[in-house]
Amino acid sequence: xxxxxxxxxxxxxxxxxxxxxxxxxxxxxxxxxxxxxxxxxxxxxxxxxxxxxxxxxxxxxxxxxxxxxxxxxxxxxxxxxxxxx
Numbered sequence: 001x002x003x004x005x006x007x008x009x010x011x012x013x014x015x016x017x018x019x020x021x022x023x024x025x026x027x028x029x030x031x032x033x034x035x036x037x038x039x040x041x042x043x044x045x046x047x048x049x050x051x052x053x054x055x056x057x058x059x060x061x062x063x064x065x066x067x068x069x070x071x072x073x074x075x076x077x078x079x080x081x082x083x084x085x
Contacts, residue, residue, distance in 0.1 A: 005030075 007015065018033075019026045048056070 015026060015029060015033075019029045022029060
């Protein structure tokens with residue numbers, strides 16, 4: 001995928017300098033920096049509070065109100081591997 005990003009002169013100079021130091025194309029430096037930024041953003045941030053945990057569960061369950069309420073007894077190993085008997 002290709003995207004275009006307008007950079008101010010200061011950021012452009014930093015990017016060019018980083019490419020020179022690493023000896024790789026400017027595009028690769030930009031790609032690597034973007035990957036690092038996204039990885040850091042979605043990396044675990046430490047301990048999860050009880051409130052944060054419940055908020056995460058609420059977000060995961062959003063929209064599941066219409067799903068059937070199934071008894072746990074129907075979830076057996078055999079039920080998952082019926083065709084492998």
